[in-house]
Amino acid sequence: MTDVAIVGGGVIGLSIALRCAKRGLGVAVHDPAPGSGASTVAAGMLAPVTEAHYGEEALTSLALASLALWPAFAAELGLGDAYTEHGTLLVALDHGDRAELDRQHGFYARLGLASHRLTGGEARALEPLLSTRVRGGVHAPGDHQADPRRLHAALLDACRAAGVAFVPAAVTDPSTLDADRVVVCTGARDLLGLPVRPVHGQVLRLRGPAELRLTVRGIVGGRSVYVVPRPDGEVVVGASSAERGFDTAPRAGDAYELLRDALDVLPELAEYELREVRAGLRPGTPDNAPILGRTADPRVIAATGHYRNGVLLAPVTAELITALVVTGEEPSALQPFHPRRFQ
Ligand SMILES: Cc1cc2nc3c(=O)[nH]c(=O)nc-3n(C[C@H](O)[C@H](O)[C@H](O)COP(=O)(O)OP(=O)(O)OC[C@H]3O[C@@H](n4cnc5c(N)ncnc54)[C@H](O)[C@@H]3O)c2cc1C
Structure with a gap:
């Protein structure tokens, strides 16, 4: 026993x-x-x-x-550059998306979470690969990634x-x-x-020059997309969300929508190598x-x-x-x- x-x-x-x-x-x-x-x-x-x-x-x-x-957890496991503390940049493209950005910024402020409202130019200064169509941003330095x-x-x-x-x-x-x-x-x-319950979520893995530093989350026409860069040049684009039971097959439509929205925010990703399309099941409650x-x-x-x-x-x-x-x-x-x- x-x-x-x-x-x-x-x-x-x-x-x-x-x-x-x-x-x-x-x-x-x-x-x-x-x-x-x-x-x-x-x-x-x-x-x-x-x-x-x-x-x-x-x-x-x-x-x-x-x-x-x-x-301490990352240090204990010897994760090295698999754990980074670079923060998240939330960006919006059009007028409606900018209103959503303001709403989210206000909510973070009410919770006492550090976040800074940026103009489009200020967001691009933080992340030069952002599209010139980006109209505004929120920098959340307290978000990290592994x-x-x-x-x-x-x-x-x-x-x-x-x-x-x-x-x-x-x-x-x-x-x-x-x-x-x-x-x-x-x-x-x-x-x-x-x-x-299982909640189907799909991500794409790309690879390119390790130029991106911050995690970028885009609000694009009311939809959400995120782009998570790693120091080794891997870039994860995600994520869809759907209720499909225990089916883990990735969907062409999800891949299309994720890439379309990610490229609207970061056009340079079009030249990155597409390495993997995969879906998994979030344990939803x-x-x-x-x-x-x-x-x-x-x-x-x-x-x-x-x-x-x-x-x-x-x-x-x-x-x-x-x-x-x-x-x-x-x-x-x-x-x-x-x-x-x-x-
Ligand atoms: C597309 C996507 C993106 C995500 N992005 C993020 C993110 O950015 N940040 C974040 O924090 N989280 C993210 N998540 C959520 C995160 O992946 C899950 O919350 C987390 O992996 C759950 O871990 P787990 O160990 O509970 O489950 P799992 O990783 O699903 O592991 C469950 C294990 O149980 C085993 N198992 C199942 N049934 C049995 C059985 N009968 N007997 C024995 N073993 C069994 C399986 O083989 C499996 O190894 C994401 C999820 C998805 C799908």
């Missing part, structure tokens, strides 16, 4: 596995294909500011707490080095596992009867917040439903769930995210 069985080896499961192993617990991760879920599709924005939405203030607080843990594929690979290495065992098999009933505690982190695949805490079976803990922000939320999820596993007490920070809120 092991101390902790973790079901699911995406960024959430592995981050918890690593924390538990470093606290001296015996840990086994059960997953037939670790890294086959959303974690290796994600763009990797760590964006508590430009991902903040009305009515999701508790989630924004959790996201800010997680962002504060990121520098390469989720390098993060996942680093977590696998760190878990193995910390003595975590890997069991390459799917679990159908977590309550049957032979462990003191079972933590279920299966992303969009719900095993616990929780209201988690009714209130867009994760589900973290003890289930009806007190031995079984949920750590799922991270929806759009699982990469960002990995360190804080690992800290809070490990505290619950080790002490048996639920940290108060888990309260807004408890599975009971849906009863």
Whole structure:
């Protein structure tokens, strides 16, 4: 019998596995294909500011707490330039988009999140590749980013080095596992009867000269597109959002719309190499917040439903769930995210 069985080896499961192993617990991760879920599709924005939405203030607080843990987390995993702190530039093209930009800037200000309103010229001074059609911008220096594929690979290495065992098999009933505690982190695949649903999201991976520095988010004709550059020249363009069950096939129409909007904002991307088109399943929940805490079976803990922000939320999820596993007490920070809120 092991101390902790973790079901699911995406960024959430592995981050918890690593924390538990470093606290001296015996840990086994059960997953037939670790890294086959959303974690290796994600763009990797760590964006508590430009991902903040009305009515999701508790989630924004959790996201800010997680962002504060990121520098030490990245250093612990040796992520190097796979983690950068360059900020996000939100830009608008036409008059209607500029009104939306002002609305979002006002909302960030009300939450006390650092953001600066810019003219089109000021935005282009920060990011010279922006189209001359850009009419205004908001700079959010507090948003960062990490390469989720390098993060996942680093977590696998760190878990193995910390003595975590890997069991390459799917679990159908977590309550049957032979462990003191079972933590279920299966992303969009719900095993616990929780209201988690798959939300199809598509991204494109391009490669070009490493000229872009900031993450650029465009509001284009009322739609959203983001462009996340990495220091090695990879550029991730995303992301669509649709309810298509467990279908992970990428769609031609989604690719068309993403490229059209991204090129409106950053025309130079037309010359970049198109490397990959891929879709994954965000684990969506009714209130867009994760589900973290003890289930009806007190031995079984949920750590799922991270929806759009699982990469960002990995360190804080690992800290809070490990505290619950080790002490048996639920940290108060888990309260807004408890599975009971849906009863
Ligand atoms: C297009 C897109 C863009 C995104 N961009 C961002 C972003 O910029 N920033 C951000 O923070 N987040 C982003 N996300 C969200 C993020 O990817 C997810 O929230 C996060 O990856 C969830 O991690 P996870 O470990 O819970 O799930 P997953 O990564 O999906 O992992 C689940 C694991 O569980 C395993 N599993 C499933 N069923 C079983 C079973 N029965 N038994 C055993 N194992 C099982 C799977 O094999 C898989 O390895 C994005 C998502 C998508 C799709």
